[in-house]
Amino acid sequence: xxxxxxxxxxxxxxxxxxxxxxxxxxxxxxxxxxxxxxxxxxxxxxxxxxxxxxxxxxxxxxxxxxxxxxxxxxxxxxxxxxxxxxxxxxxxxxxxxxxxxxxxxxxxxxxxxxxxxxxxxxxxxxxxxxxxxxxxxxxxxxxxxxxxxxxxxxxxxxxxxxxxxxxxxxxxxxxxxxxxxxxxxxxxxxxxxxxxxxxxxxxxxxxxxxxxxxxxxxxxxxxxxxxxxxxxxxxxxxxxxxxxxxxxxxxxxxxxxxxxxxxxxxxxxxxxxxxxxxxxxxxxxxxxxxxxxxxxxxxxxxxxxxxxxxxxxxxxxxxxxxxxxxxxxxxxxxxxxxxxxxxxxxxxxxxxxxxxxxxxxxxxxxxxxxxxxxxxxxxxxxxxxxxxxxxxxxxxxxxxxxxxxxxxxxxxxxxxxxxxxxxxxxxxxxxxxxxxxxxxxxxxxxxxxxxxxxxxxxxxxxxxxxxxxxxxxxxxxxxxxxxxxxxxxxxxxxxxxxxxxxxxxxxxxxxxxxxxxxxxxxxxxxxxxxxxxxxxxxxxxxxxxxxxxxxxxxxxxxxxxxxxxxxxxxx
Ligand code: FES
Numbered sequence: 001x002x003x004x005x006x007x008x009x010x011x012x013x014x015x016x017x018x019x020x021x022x023x024x025x026x027x028x029x030x031x032x033x034x035x036x037x038x039x040x041x042x043x044x045x046x047x048x049x050x051x052x053x054x055x056x057x058x059x060x061x062x063x064x065x066x067x068x069x070x071x072x073x074x075x076x077x078x079x080x081x082x083x084x085x086x087x088x089x090x091x092x093x094x095x096x097x098x099x100x101x102x103x104x105x106x107x108x109x110x111x112x113x114x115x116x117x118x119x120x121x122x123x124x125x126x127x128x129x130x131x132x133x134x135x136x137x138x139x140x141x142x143x144x145x146x147x148x149x150x151x152x153x154x155x156x157x158x159x160x161x162x163x164x165x166x167x168x169x170x171x172x173x174x175x176x177x178x179x180x181x182x183x184x185x186x187x188x189x190x191x192x193x194x195x196x197x198x199x200x201x202x203x204x205x206x207x208x209x210x211x212x213x214x215x216x217x218x219x220x221x222x223x224x225x226x227x228x229x230x231x232x233x234x235x236x237x238x239x240x241x242x243x244x245x246x247x248x249x250x251x252x253x254x255x256x257x258x259x260x261x262x263x264x265x266x267x268x269x270x271x272x273x274x275x276x277x278x279x280x281x282x283x284x285x286x287x288x289x290x291x292x293x294x295x296x297x298x299x300x301x302x303x304x305x306x307x308x309x310x311x312x313x314x315x316x317x318x319x320x321x322x323x324x325x326x327x328x329x330x331x332x333x334x335x336x337x338x339x340x341x342x343x344x345x346x347x348x349x350x351x352x353x354x355x356x357x358x359x360x361x362x363x364x365x366x367x368x369x370x371x372x373x374x375x376x377x378x379x380x381x382x383x384x385x386x387x388x389x390x391x392x393x394x395x396x397x398x399x400x401x402x403x404x405x406x407x408x409x410x411x412x413x414x415x416x417x418x419x420x421x422x423x424x425x426x427x428x429x430x431x432x433x434x435x436x437x438x439x440x441x442x443x444x445x446x447x448x449x450x451x452x453x454x455x456x457x458x459x460x461x462x463x464x465x466x467x468x469x470x471x472x473x474x475x476x477x478x479x480x481x482x483x484x485x486x487x488x489x490x491x492x493x494x495x496x497x498x499x500x501x502x503x504x505x506x507x508x509x510x511x512x513x514x515x516x517x518x519x520x521x522x523x524x525x526x527x528x529x530x531x532x533x534x535x536x537x538x539x540x541x542x543x544x545x546x547x548x549x550x551x552x553x554x555x556x557x558x559x560x561x562x563x564x565x566x567x568x569x570x571x
Contacts, residue, residue, distance in 0.1 A: 027180060113206055114205050115205075287309040309334065477491065
């Protein structure tokens with residue numbers, strides 16, 4: 001079992017204990033007696049041999065894994081929330097020592113027999129410093145636990161909808177405990193005024209001034225020693241890093257312009273963090289979020305294969321064994337270069353988990369081949385001049401529906417409507433060859449659906465609706481662009497401009513569609529029956545080979561003949 005898992009499990013056991021312990025304080029709102037009764041049950045459970053073993057092992061393991069994690073980290077440049085969690089965690093032993101020494105050593109070392117009333121009485125008798133350090137201790141423990149819980153749960157799909165409710169619980173729980181503690185403390189104060197009550201408490205709990213003095217001395221000693229222990233751990237860590245750094249000859253080449261020395265055993269993420277280079281790492285390098293993923297260049301083959309944790313994480317972004325090796329995609333936090341290595345980041349340094357996770361890579365931004373289709377309604381301006389706005393909206397919506405359904409049924413993605421035009425993308429989730437076929441099939445569907453619209457509007461239209469369509473394929477940058485609600489998946493690049501240009505040429509050429517020869521050829525569909533031309537496109541140096549057709553029906557013929565038609569060379 002890895003250190004992270006060990007820390008998580010031990011942390012959950014401690015959280016269970018702390019949550020129940022805080023719940024012990026709730027009845028204090030009603031009375032000290034009620035609180036004491038509640039505590040008896042809880043005490044029995046955790047004071048049993050099994051309970052004690054579980055609790056102390058979890059405590060030692062958790063503290064040990066935290067110390068180990070801090071000592072072996074090559075860098076402490078971590079996400080802010082994780083830094084807070086570590087700092088609060090390191091503060092806990094220091095703040096809670098008084099409580100632990102009294103609770104654990106009180107009975108076994110000094111022979112005290114304390115129930116909850118006695119503990120509350122002792123804490124309140126200790127004055128403001130005791131109360132403040134106890135309250136601060138509880139707040140720090142709870143904050144540390146809640147941050148840890150959040151860091152763990154945020155990758156669970158069920159968590160976001162429940163987050164608000166859990167946050168309310170996380171706030172209300174310690175507040176109720178604090179209310180119980182204050183109410184019980186007030187009762188103690190009232191009773192303490194009666195000298196005989198305090199005498200009874202001391203007698204029942206076997207509390208003597210000598211024992212209290214000894215306990216105070218031990219607590220003082222441990223409180224002073226703990227910071228020294230921390231100092232020792234951090235100093236040891238620095239010396240170790242210095243030695244590792246000096247002994248390493250490995251270099252990391254990052255984004256073509258950074259050459260960084262790699263400390264022996266450091267991961268790529270740690271190397272970048274050490275050098276102060278921002279790199280996405282939402283989970284803080286625990287192999288859970290995949291935001292740190294990089295594309296490997298030279299030296300990638302020398303890395304050891306992805307382990308189970310890395311493979312599981314990469315599978316969540318739809319990358320599997322072969323793809324991982326063929327695309328050379330790895331998690332920067334899981335790879336430890338032993339030879340010079342070149343890497344390119346795939347996500348922006350400030351990328352959030354939701355932006356990167358459970359989404360295909362084209363959603364987060366990538367350059368890739370795809371097919372772009374542009375369509376425009378012919379003669380729409382003239383048609384709309386003589387109509388009421390309601391009529392125009394009605395007709396346009398029929399047309400948009402026909403276009404939208406045609407694209408979706410063909411397997412494409414309707415990018416946007418622009419005025420009376422539309423832009424669609426094909427080949428986003430399938431090989432581009434299939435995207436080409438889907439785009440051509442879409443032309444046939446547009447023809448059929450538009451014919452249905454025209455039939456339904458036969459009494460309203462002087463002329464049937466007609467469209468001009470341009471289709472081209474090539475490399476484009478695909479990603480979610482925009483801001484807020486207006487952020488959506490789209491493509492930018494020369495292929496988009498060229499497809500739009502082909503569509504605009506339909507009118508002067510007197511054709512219904514112009515499809516680049518790249519699309520026809522990569523589709524594998526028959527195209528011998530279509531006219532081929534070479535045209536010049538503004539902004540392109542070379543002529544573009546295209547196929548044009550006066551009717552969209554011609555493309556139905558293409559797709560009907562399909563691959564078979566091409567193989568036989570028939571038209
Ligand atoms: S930083 Fe989260 S997986 Fe690497």
